[in-house]
Amino acid sequence: MENKRELFQVLTRRFGLLNKNCCSIGTVEISTIQSHILYEIDKQHEPSMQQIADTLAMDITTFSRQIQTLAKMELVKKTPSTQDKRVYILSLTVQGKFVATSIDESMNNYLNEVFSHMNEFERETVIRSLELLNKAMSKSNVCCSTMC
Amino acid sequence: MENKRELFQVLTRRFGLLNKNCCSIGTVEISTIQSHILYEIDKQHEPSMQQIADTLAMDITTFSRQIQTLAKMELVKKTPSTQDKRVYILSLTVQGKFVATSIDESMNNYLNEVFSHMNEFERETVIRSLELLNKAMSKSNVCCSTMC
DNA sequence: TTTAATAGTTGCAATTTGCAAGTAATTGTT
């Protein structure tokens, strides 16, 4: 079984597609990156801009502008931190929360549909394997800056 | 185990990173998409532009310009088809082949490193699971345009 | 107190994107 690369190449592509096809909720259209940003703001506890940008491995300047856009769309709110006046705390607005939840639902629908093509045993094995893979990738010291 | 979404969100991100960190071979710098293009041209048999663009689910106009760039870099060659004069057959130049092979090697190195954090049993299970997942995703009728 | 580091914002300039509209060649229809 030595076509790992092939497998990853295709999976990467599929994940990319999966990634892109979030992203229109009612009249609101958001990009892939924006959906990741919403996801992380929702997940983390009172995150600063730098924190989310780091999590997503994004350039802070690009991130800053994305947040400006999301703030204009009234999906994200920037609140100056009282502890440190350099910092903004990010949070979702009600609408932002709604959008994030909608995306979450449709993602779950999609994933359930995908896993419906497997039997219970396969499902469990695959999930456990993805967890293993995730862990292994996080341990890797090759990825990602040193990779080439 | 109902945090599928979480798992996929992070994996998607990792795969994205993995994807980006190909791409400088000696003095040659290529983008993620370009590396996918090289990969597919190498893999397919005398592919036309439309074929590769379809495989990668890319807009044909974007693709056309990417190929122009790769041709200027002398990594890809466009040969007019003799069968159908509307069509160009794509192929890798010697340099293009070299770049594709180099990327392949470093990807394999990376993947081997990742899998080195598992024992033999886990490795096999994970690979088999990824194959299953891949198959299930390809069967899905929700993905990708209908997804939201 | 001065210096260094951190958080975040702007000014470019380059690249990338996709739609609309185009050319050229091929296929289908009558």
Next chain:
DNA sequence: AACAATTACTTGCAAATTGCAACTATTAAA
């Protein structure tokens, strides 16, 4: 054979996205 409809690919925008360099403001370190 003649005309219409498709297909393969290219170009013209105009908008969006990118990252580096340089900036302000604040905080931490010497």
